[in-house]
Amino acid sequence: MELIQLNHTCYYFNGPVNVGYVNRGNCGLIIDTGIDKQNMKKILKALKDKSLPITHLFISHAHADHYGAADYLQKTIDIYTFAPQVEEAILKYPILEPLYLSQGNRPLNEMRNKFLEAPPTRIDQVVSDGPLSIDGLEVEAIALPGHSIYQVGLKVGHILYAADSYFGEAQLDKHKIPFIIDAQATLASIEKLLSMTNVGMIPGHGVFEEDPTQTLIRNYDHHVNIISNMYDVLSNHKDGCSFEIIMKSLCEHWEVEIASLSIWSLYRTAIYSYLIKGIEDDRISFELKDFAPLFTLNK
Ligand SMILES: [Zn+2]
Known part of the structure; x- marks a missing residue:
């Protein structure tokens, strides 16, 4: 180091x-x-x-x-x-x-x-x-x-x-779906960083940048792309979609590799964060069917 x-x-x-x-x-x-x-x-x-x-x-x-x-x-x-x-x-x-x-x-x-x-x-x-x-x-x-x-x-x-709060570009490309527990707060935190002028930043994983604006925008857009990808998956399942199908579709789309139970649990939490944002934004509804939540995209 x-x-x-x-x-x-x-x-x-x-x-x-x-x-x-x-x-x-x-x-x-x-x-x-x-x-x-x-x-x-x-x-x-x-x-x-x-x-x-x-x-x-x-x-x-x-x-x-x-x-x-x-x-x-x-x-x-x-x-x-x-x-x-x-x-x-x-x-x-x-x-x-x-x-x-x-x-x-x-x-x-x-x-x-x-x-x-x-x-x-x-x-x-x-x-x-x-x-x-x-x-x-x-x-x-x-x-x-x-x-x-x-x-x-x-x-x-x-x-x-x-x-x-954000990742260097190489780390973002590596993780594909970054670990988060709250998508709404993640986006708000990146906006907070973008509002700071004349501040150089060091992410936990990545390098120091005197002006991190481009990296911050890249992070913000990355989360937005995952969210819109999730809406695409739901729009292909008009009768509702289980969490497992949403997770499988997103992991396939982003070419995520899940080599252990720990890694699976991290991706599951991250993907649930985007789903929760969709529900709170009134874009997604859920009902309980066959002993599990079934998610549907609102019209
Ligand atoms: Zn961490």
């Missing part, structure tokens, strides 16, 4: 999951940790080599690839940890992620892997939208829900650590 310096204060380690770093005087803030301690060891060494301090940790949302090394960090150094509300509960009780992805059932062992569940993490301070002062370092917490229930990004001057 390479340490990239963006200005006097802001840095990030570019890797499969980006790790942010902000320094002011004796305050050194790590933003997200990556998935495991192997990477974190390299990050700690790189910061130490430059004599940069490590005093605080901010976790943007409770997905294991973003907080998997938090427990290791807390056991290795004295570090004060921030997280958004609700995400905080999942960080304390990480079984909640495989549990919710299993629709509330006690998860199968297959669901309890390092991509969905990391060691429990202590949270010292819960963060919500607004200014935050960290030992003389002034930052702004920005709610960016949609990819998770209470995801928060951090704005430091003219740089925003945007978490997974």
